[in-house]
Amino acid sequence: MPRTRAQRRHALATALDGDSVSYILSFLPKLGVVPGRLYTLSGSGTQHTCGGLSLKAILAPRRRRLIKCPGDIPRLENAVAAAREGDVVLLTESVELQAPIVAPPFHVTIAAVSRRRFGRYRSDNVPPGQHYSHGQLERALGRPSHGAYVYVNRNRFSGGDGEESDSDGDNPQLYARDTLGAVVASGADVRLELRGLAWVGEELDEDVPEDPGPLFLPFAIDAQDGARVDVENCWLSSISRAALRASSGASIYARDLTIGLSSKGVMAYDGGSVIVENCLFKGNHIYGGMAHNGGRIDVRSCRIDCCFLVGFCARGVGSHIRIRKTVYMSRLVELADEESWTPRFTIKRGGCVTFSATENETYRWASTEPYPNVELVECDGGDLEGFEDLSGGEPEPVLSLTYEAGGAEFVSRVRLDEPTETSNYWFDGSSGYRLA
Numbered sequence: 001m002p003r004t005r006a007q008r009r010h011a012l013a014t015a016l017d018g019d020s021v022s023y024i025l026s027f028l029p030k031l032g033v034v035p036g037r038l039y040t041l042s043g044s045g046t047q048h049t050c051g052g053l054s055l056k057a058i059l060a061p062r063r064r065r066l067i068k069c070p071g072d073i074p075r076l077e078n079a080v081a082a083a084r085e086g087d088v089v090l091l092t093e094s095v096e097l098q099a100p101i102v103a104p105p106f107h108v109t110i111a112a113v114s115r116r117r118f119g120r121y122r123s124d125n126v127p128p129g130q131h132y133s134h135g136q137l138e139r140a141l142g143r144p145s146h147g148a149y150v151y152v153n154r155n156r157f158s159g160g161d162g163e164e165s166d167s168d169g170d171n172p173q174l175y176a177r178d179t180l181g182a183v184v185a186s187g188a189d190v191r192l193e194l195r196g197l198a199w200v201g202e203e204l205d206e207d208v209p210e211d212p213g214p215l216f217l218p219f220a221i222d223a224q225d226g227a228r229v230d231v232e233n234c235w236l237s238s239i240s241r242a243a244l245r246a247s248s249g250a251s252i253y254a255r256d257l258t259i260g261l262s263s264k265g266v267m268a269y270d271g272g273s274v275i276v277e278n279c280l281f282k283g284n285h286i287y288g289g290m291a292h293n294g295g296r297i298d299v300r301s302c303r304i305d306c307c308f309l310v311g312f313c314a315r316g317v318g319s320h321i322r323i324r325k326t327v328y329m330s331r332l333v334e335l336a337d338e339e340s341w342t343p344r345f346t347i348k349r350g351g352c353v354t355f356s357a358t359e360n361e362t363y364r365w366a367s368t369e370p371y372p373n374v375e376l377v378e379c380d381g382g383d384l385e386g387f388e389d390l391s392g393g394e395p396e397p398v399l400s401l402t403y404e405a406g407g408a409e410f411v412s413r414v415r416l417d418e419p420t421e422t423s424n425y426w427f428d429g430s431s432g433y434r435l436a
Helices: 005-015 018-025 055-062 076-081 136-141 357-363
Strands: 066-069 088-091 095-097 107-112 149-152 181-186 191-195 198-200 219-224 228-232 235-247 251-255 258-269 273-277 280-282 285-292 296-300 303-305 307-315 320-324 327-330 332-335 338-341 345-348 352-356 374-380 397-403 410-412 421-427 430-435
Touching: 066 076, 076 088, 076 095, 076 107, 181 191, 181 228, 219 228, 219 251, 235 251, 235 273, 258 273, 258 296, 280 285, 285 296, 285 320, 303 307, 307 320, 307 352, 345 352, 345 397, 352 357, 357 397
Parallel strands: 066 088, 088 107, 095 149, 107 191, 149 198, 181 219, 191 228, 198 235, 219 235, 228 251, 235 258, 251 273, 258 280, 258 285, 273 296, 280 303, 285 307, 296 320, 303 327, 307 345, 320 352
Antiparallel strands: 327 430, 332 338, 345 410, 352 397, 374 397, 421 430
16 A cells, blocks of 8 residues: 655654664755655655765665675674674674684674574573573584584684683783784774574584584684673683673673673773673583672673673773672682582672672671771662662662772682582582582
């Protein structure tokens, strides 16, 4: 049925965002268009031109395109390089990444054709946060059993031979700016979205030799210099340094993720910030998350399991981690021939961790009694500088614990009088854990 003029006018007005409208209006004086009058984009007798350029041609670069990979462009890194403002690069089947994806200085989305929800398996009878997805194969291999993967050709990525040790984050060479990840987003103009993808730090099975040596991918997503990256419904596994890293004013917002088999789940430093919401951390991380040298991490409604050393670490003056409605599952691990339960968090050299005052009464994350070199302040959760107010207008008392810069470290140890619980999935040869 033909549309009326009013319907066409309404469709045009609602189809364009604010930036597109501003872009169009900037050409109107050159075209001699009268303000307030509606013009069609093309048509007999009504097409307006300026130097041989019609309105339709002017708008062509602003159109949102769909680039299929590997159908339209075989290599994912080339498909992203060919994208324009607002384009969607659609991964239709698994590919092997031959070179880092460099995010362009505008808004681009990389998504996959998949009905799989990597981070959305939930149950009403578990505490807030993520629960485990089905499939022994997924847990054994550290990757989903189906879906569109982005495999990494280890011979094409730099970062070392996988032999380095950096449990404390003190080796500057391992955090060099030229150390590459699968996706590098650098610059304040970058606006990157990643949806429904499985990023796996290994090669395609048929290309792996009999003795491939250590598979090595320093970072899955590396955001730098003010870039903004949104990551939703993704699987990140077999990453050497960290699945997500934000530095120098960059920000990453990650929700509905499964993060496994990496040294650190997330990292933020030098003014970078990472928000992780409704995510599952599993797979023997050294740290679930680390903020250092002024980095900020906001942990919301997550579930963290099997950290080999500690759940979170805030290191250095200005480094701040907020933990909200998050379940930490402590496991019994062996360090230096001694067994110990992995602590919730540690604070070093002036770092700060903020957590619920109400939950502290239950789990005793930090004693309210005076402690050497520790400053423990109770405040309203909506007043934290640099963090979004999530209180919904209701008072939300929180405790912020800062350990002085000259001290060694503060460790939030798990209460040994908490009951040991048993699950039917195993980590490090044990199925026992403590909810903390």
